Every structure is written in C-alpha cells, then in structure tokens.
Amino acid sequence: MRNFIFLIGTLILCSCNQTQVSETAILITDTNVLNVRNGAIVEHRYVVVDSGKIKSISEAVENQNAYKTVIDGTDKFLMPGLAEMHAHIPQPSTRNPEIVDETLFLYLSNGITTIRGMLGHPSHLELREKALNNEILSPRIYTSSPSLNGNTISTKEEAVEKVTQYQKEGYDFLKIHPGIQLDVFDTAVETANKVGIPFAGHVPVDVGVRHAMESGYASIDHVDGFLEGLVPQSANVDPNANGFFGYAFTPLADVKYMDELVDMAKENEVWIVSTQSLYERWFAPISGEELSKQPEMKYMAASTLKNWITRKAQLTETDDFDVEQWQQFNTIRRQLMRKLQNKGHGMLLGSDAPQLFNVPGFSIHHEIDGMRRAGLTPLQIIQSGTINPAKYFNEEGTYGEVRVGVDADLILLNANPLQDLKALKDFTGVMVRGQWLSKESIDARLTEIAKANTSK
Numbered sequence: 001m002r003n004f005i006f007l008i009g010t011l012i013l014c015s016c017n018q019t020q021v022s023e024t025a026i027l028i029t030d031t032n033v034l035n036v037r038n039g040a041i042v043e044h045r046y047v048v049v050d051s052g053k054i055k056s057i058s059e060a061v062e063n064q065n066a067y068k069t070v071i072d073g074t075d076k077f078l079m080p081g082l083a084e085m086h087a088h089i090p091q092p093s094t095r096n097p098e099i100v101d102e103t104l105f106l107y108l109s110n111g112i113t114t115i116r117g118m119l120g121h122p123s124h125l126e127l128r129e130k131a132l133n134n135e136i137l138s139p140r141i142y143t144s145s146p147s148l149n150g151n152t153i154s155t156k157e158e159a160v161e162k163v164t165q166y167q168k169e170g171y172d173f174l175k176i177h178p179g180i181q182l183d184v185f186d187t188a189v190e191t192a193n194k195v196g197i198p199f200a201g202h203v204p205v206d207v208g209v210r211h212a213m214e215s216g217y218a219s220i221d222h223v224d225g226f227l228e229g230l231v232p233q234s235a236n237v238d239p240n241a242n243g244f245f246g247y248a249f250t251p252l253a254d255v256k257y258m259d260e261l262v263d264m265a266k267e268n269e270v271w272i273v274s275t276q277s278l279y280e281r282w283f284a285p286i287s288g289e290e291l292s293k294q295p296e297m298k299y300m301a302a303s304t305l306k307n308w309i310t311r312k313a314q315l316t317e318t319d320d321f322d323v324e325q326w327q328q329f330n331t332i333r334r335q336l337m338r339k340l341q342n343k344g345h346g347m348l349l350g351s352d353a354p355q356l357f358n359v360p361g362f363s364i365h366h367e368i369d370g371m372r373r374a375g376l377t378p379l380q381i382i383q384s385g386t387i388n389p390a391k392y393f394n395e396e397g398t399y400g401e402v403r404v405g406v407d408a409d410l411i412l413l414n415a416n417p418l419q420d421l422k423a424l425k426d427f428t429g430v431m432v433r434g435q436w437l438s439k440e441s442i443d444a445r446l447t448e449i450a451k452a453n454t455s456k
Contacts, residue, residue: 008236013263015265018176020066021052021063021066021067022051022333024050024051024066025048025049025050025055025067025068025069026048026049026050026067026069026070026071026431027046027048027049027064027069027070027071027438028046028047028048028049028062028071028073028078028412029042029046029061029064029068029070029071029072029073029074029405030045030046030072030073030074030368031043031044031045031046031047031073031074031076031077031078031412032044032073032075032076032077032078032361032416033045033057033075033077033078033079033402034078034402034416035401035402035404036079036080036102036379036382036383036384036386036387036400036401036419037383037387037393037401039379039418041077041416041418044057044059045057045058045078046058046059046060046061047073047402048061048067048076049408049410049431049434050434051434052134052407052408052433052434052435053405053406053434054402054403054405054406054407054408055404055433056196056404057402057403057404059147065352067154070274071412071428071429071436073221073412074125075414076412076413076414076428077412077413077414077415077416077417078402078410078411078412078413079263079386079402079410079411079413079417080113080266080386080387080397080400080401080402080409080410080411081111081112081113081114081139081384081386081399081409081410081411081430081431081432082110082111082112082113082114082116082349082364082385082386082411082424083113083116083349083385083386083389083400084104084107084112084113084114084139084349084350084351084353084360084361084385085115085116085219085220085347085349085350085385085389085392086116086118086221086273086275086350086351086352086353086366087105087107087115087116087117087118087125087350087353087360088117088118088119088352088353088354088355089115089117089119089121089127089141089143090103090119091123092123092172092432094203096301096456097339098452100127101122101136101137102299102449102452103354103360104127104131104136104137104138104139105137105283105445105449106299106359106360106361106362106446106449107139107361108137108138108139108301108361108423108432108437108442109359109361109430109442109445109446110361110362110364110365111411111424111427112139112361112364113139113140113292113399113409113410113430113431113433114139114140114141114142114389114399115139115140115141115142116142116143116144116350116389117141117142117143117144117220117232118144118175118201118255118352119144119146119147120143120144120145120146120166120171120175121146122169123169124141124143125169125171126403127141127143128141128142128143134433134435137432137435138432139266139432140399140407140409140433141448142172142173142393143171143172143245144171144172144173144174144175144201145162145166145171145173145174145175146175146198147175147177148162148163148165148174148175148177148180148188148199148408149176149177149178149179149180149182150177150178150180150204150259151179153184153188154181154184155184156183156184156187158184159184159185159187159188159191160187160188160191162188162196163188163192163195164191164195164333166197167192167195167196167197167348168195171197171245172198173197173198173199173200173218174188174192174197174198174199174200174201174435175199175200176199176200176201176202176204176217177201177202177204178202178204178205179204180204180206180207181204181206182204182206182211183341185204185207185214185215189215189216190207193216194410196239198218199216199217199218200217200218200219200220201217201219201220201221201224202220202221202222202224202225203217203224203225205218205228205239205240205242206209206239207225208225208229209224209226209228209229209238209261210229210261210264212225213261213264213265213268213270214264214268215266216270216272217268217270218270218392218431219270219271219272219273219348219392220265220270220271220272220273220452221272221273221275221350221352221353222245222270222273222275222278223245223274223275223333223336223337224245224272224341226246226261226336227242227245227246227247227249227250227253227332227333227336228242228249228255228262228263230249230253230254230257230258230332231252231253231254231257232252232254233258233297235252237252237297244283244315245279245283246329247283247325247326247329250325250328250329250332251328253332255332255335257396258335258336258339259339261336261341262336262339262340262343262344263343263344264436265340265344265345265373266343266344266345267432268345269345270344270345271345271346271347271348271388271392272337272340272344272345272346272347272348273347273348273349273350274287274333274337274347274350274367274370274374275350275351275352275367276333276337276351276367276370276371276374277351277352277358277363277366277367277369278355278356278358278371279329279330279333279352279370280330280366280370280373281306281356281357281366282312282315282316282355282356282358283315283316283326283359284316284326284330285316285321285323285326286355287312287313287317288308288309288310288311288312288313288317288356289309291312291357292305292308292309292357294357294441296359296362297357297359298299298453298454299359299362299446299449299453300354300359300453301456302453302454302455302456303452303456304354304456308356308357308394311356312356312357318378331367334373334374334375335374337371337374337375337376338374338375338376341376341380341384346384346388346391347371347376347380347388348384348388348389348392349367349368349381349384349385349388349389350367351363351364351366351367365424365425366386366425368421369421371384372421378418378419378420378421379418382417382418382421386400386401387400387401388400400419406432407434408431408433408434409431409433410429410430411424411429411431411433412427412428412429412430413425413426413427413428414427414428427439429442430442432453
C-alpha cells in the first residue's frame with residue numbers, strides 16, 4: 001500500500017513538473033524552420049521562446065496548454081529577422097518629436113530586427129543601450145561615429161583627435177565619407193588600428209578603391225570606388241570628375257579589371273553593401289512623381305516627399321542624364337555584385353534608408369529585388385541579411401539564425417522565401433528579442449504613422 005501511494009505521488013509530481021512552464025514563455029507550434037546556413041527546411045518544429053532567447057526547438061511539446069502565449073506556426077516558415085546594414089536613424093527633433101520612434105518602427109514593420117546606423121549622433125549611443133535593454137521598441141542598433149570627411153578631418157592632427165574621441169565615446173565603428181586626403185586617411189587608419197575601432201563607408205577619391213581595401217575597410221558601401229577602379233590608368237582621367245558613384249566614367253570602364261578588384265576584396269576580407277535600390281530608384285530613369293505615388297510613401301511626411309521629388313529631378317531629369325549610359329552603368333554594377341558575392345568576401349543587405357524614395361523597412365525589399373536581378377540566389381540574399389551580419393559583427397551565436405540559445409529575433413512567414421522572396425513581405429508576425437508583434441498590431445501602428453504624416 002505504501003509503495004502504491006508512493007507511486008501515485010511520483011506520477012502526480014511528474015505531471016506537475018511537466019506543466020511547470022514560465023509565465024513569460026511563448027510557444028510557436030508545428031512550424032517549418034529555415035536553416036540560413038545551408039537552406040535546409042526542418043519541418044514540424046515546436047519553438048519555445050523565453051526571456052528574449054530561443055529556449056528549445058523540438059519535434060513535439062506535450063504540455064501546450066500550459067503556455068499563456070501560443071502562436072500557430074502550421075504551414076508557416078520561421079526564419080531570423082533581417083538586418084538593414086545601411087540604415088539611418090534621425091536625430092531628435094523638437095519640430096517632429098515622433099520621428100525617431102516612427103523610423104525605428106518602420107524598420108521593425110518589415111521584419112528588420114537589426115540596423116547598422118551609418119551616420120552617428122550622440123543620441124544614438126543612448127538609443128543603442130535602450131534597445132539592447134528592451135526599454136524601447138526598436139531593432140538592435142549598431143551606430144557609426146559622426147561623419148569623417150574632408151571638412152571634419154582636414155589635417156592629420158584632426159584625424160588623430162576625432163578617431164580617438166569617437167572610440168572613447170563608444171561608437172561601434174567610424175563612418176568614412178568622401179573628401180578625405182590620402183595622407184589624412186592613412187593617419188586615420190593608423191589611429192583606428194591603434195585604438196581598436198573599425199571603419200566603413202565610402203571610398204574617398206584621393207584614396208581609391210585598391211588602397212582602401214588594402215587599408216582594411218570593414219565594409220565598402222554602395223560598391224563605392226569599384227567602377228572608378230575599372231578605368232585604366234592610360235585614360236588619364238581627373239578622378240574628381242567621376243560623377244555619381246563613377247557614373248561619368250562608365251564609357252571608360254574596362255571589365256577585365258573586375259576580377260582583380262574582387263580578389264582584393266576577398267584577400268582583405270572586405271564586406272560589400274550594394275545599396276542597389278539607390279541606383280534603381282533615386283538614380284534611375286523613373287520620375288520622382290511616379291515614385292512618390294508608391295504605397296509606402298504614405299509613411300513619409302508630405303514635405304519630405306516634396307523635397308525628394310525636387311532633388312531627384314535635379315539629378316536624373318536633366319539633359320546630362322543619359323539612359324543608355326545609366327543602363328551600362330547598372331549592368332556593370334550588377335556584374336560586380338554577382339562576382340563580389342560568388343568570389344569576393346561576401347555581401348551584406350543594405351538599402352540606404354531613409355534616402356530618396358527609400359522608406360525605412362520597405363526599401364529593403366527593393367534592395368532584395370535589385371540583388372535578385374544582379375543574379376544572387378534567394379539563399380545568398382537571405383544570408384546577406386541574417387548570418388552574414390552576425391559574422392560581420394562577430395556575433396555568431398547571438399542572432400542571425402534560428403537555433404537554441406540565440407536571441408529571439410524572428411519572422412514567421414506564410415510561405416517559403418527560398419521559393420519566392422516576396423514571401424519576406426507576407427508574414428504572420430515579427431519577434432524582436434522575444435517580443436511578439438502580430439501583423440494586426442503592426443498594421444494598426446502603420447495606420448497611425450500614415451495618418452500622422454499627412455499633415456507634416
């Protein structure tokens with residue numbers, strides 16, 4: 001009898017233990033998990049998230065009723081959140097105090113759970129910490145320093161001062177802009193290596209893409225300097241007459257030099273951010289009026305759209321803009337992108353938002369389309385926005401994939417993105433460090449943002 005009572009007690013205890021589930025745990029049921037490293041789909045998995053982390057991935061969960069939050073993953077596809085690796089974060093504005101929160105949400109609304117801010121400001125350091133501690137609703141933030149350019153570091157002494165200052169202030173990396181002279185650039189690089197801060201961004205004309213790569217850029221953005229690098233020395237051009245990212249030199253570009261540049265990117269481990277949407281939207285034979293009518297433009301202030309229309313007209317709606325030359329220019333860029341992906345160090349997903357007609361979050365899908373047209377595969381494009389950014393920041397194991405122990409930055413899609421990348425826009429919800437944002441709640445907030453911007 002005593003043994004029987006002991007057995008019953010043990011069974012009751014085991015039953016209780018099975019139902020002891022954290023009140024904050026979230027269960028995603030019967031979903032298909034995308035392995036972004038190899039493209040495999042692991043079917044019918046139950047994913048438990050708690051305290052911002054993925055706690056388990058299993059074939060079954062017996063005590064589903066014990067979870068307060070259950071998300072139906074049936075026939076859906078779970079993948080890591082995307083990274084926007086050429087993002088911009090507004091500075092605080094008394095005229096428009098909501099702009100920072102709205103911008104960060106626009107990124108999240110499209111499954112972007114990590115952003116690399118490319119024009120830093122002291123306020124972004126505080127935002128970064130608040131995001132990390134879940135004090136604000138925001139993607140994970142990495143932030144550059146304020147701009148290093150020909151005006152901010154015009155001497156070697158200024159280069160040493162600014163690089164040292166920005167490293168001490170805690171910026172994640174230095175932002176390089178055009179205009180820096182070669183000797184000043186070299187001093188900045190020497191100082192950056194000494195104090196231990198990486199640098200990324202544009203390639204100043206006086207530096208050139210070959211010297212830039214040999215100097216150790218963490219990433220070169222916009223594929224900047226590469227087209228100029230295809231111009232033979234015998235052409236004897238004025239490097240400052242290169243136009244919009246080398247457009248003026250398009251007729252002189254010799255693609256036989258392309259493999260050399262790609263090999264240098266691989267040898268020097270330089271990541272590339274193409275921001276191709278910039279060239280296929282802002283710098284492209286399409287009018288600003290037409291672009292301004294696209295659905296996502298309702299999330300931008302009317303005054304911003306007016307400014308964008310004017311600036312685009314000044315760039316591409318002039319007698320100097322040649323459609324055939326642009327087509328040649330874009331063809332060369334696509335060849336570079338494809339080779340840099342397949343034979344270089346690799347690509348990072350970034351669209352340069354909010355830049356002209358690149359609405360935060362929404363522009364990443366234009367970038368994805370541009371990468372696809374350049375010949376990258378769906379898996380390569382997905383990797384450029386998931387595992388590659390984790391590698392770039394030496395954060396493998398922290399985010400960028402769906403596996404136990406990583407941060408729960410996730411998108412639950414309604415279709416397989418490897419079969420059609422448009423699936424990345426069709427989701428049930430987004431999770432950012434364990435916080436679930438349903439599609440319904442996202443749409444409701446987007447409606448509020450659109451309404452607020454009609455009068456601005």
